[in-house]
Amino acid sequence: MNSRTYSLIVSVVFFSAMGNVLLSKGMKQIGEIKNYSPSALLAVFVRTFTSGTIWIGIFSFLIFFISYLLLISWADFSYVQPVCAIGYAFVAVLSYFLLGEIISPLRWTGVLLIGAGVALVGWTEPRTIGD
């Protein structure tokens, strides 16, 4: 049961991060919406839903949501919710190393606290209620 729990946590964290990044990249390719007339909005709508990046993003969110539902079918919500916060810390570390973003000391403190908190929650039993 634990290996399934861990593999689903990895899937939840990975695909929600992928979904966010891909949708944000896709919408930036489409560009800022400046004109709110119905015909301009329709054009934006068509470009959004014909973009491959947007569809891979939507598909990532679909996998994320299914993984999340499977995970909470047996694991405690009070286990899953904090443990999945490791994704925020992971994205911050990746954006530092891969994108060269500057992370302030305050945010590094946040990364450390999340890591410590997830370690503590991860130490507890994933499931505390019986059927």
Added chain:
Amino acid sequence: MVFIAIVVLTGTGGDICVTYAMKRIGEVQSFRPSVVLPMLGRAFRLGWMWLGIGLMAIAFFSLLALLSWADASLVVPATALSYVTGAIGAKFLLGEKIAPMRWAGVVLVCIGVALLSFS
């Protein structure tokens, strides 16, 4: 302040309802599509699932509305309170047993997520 409470409480309520729906379906034993798809089909016929999704949608649109007038540097860290309300809801509504170590972890994650959303 009222809107932050709406965002946090409807979001938590939505999560709790969806979790309750999946617990009623029972533990999904296998990842094979022939097992997973019928279970998801049953889950989406439960009222709790749709109530949860509806509450999550209210939380999402309230957050968008709030961000259109309030300062994001206050709003986004404040939504980290969801980790504490989530644990309280899981204890009292779902009957999960939260050991002291888990409480400590939840509080650290809550503070950490709030700090991370400051730029």
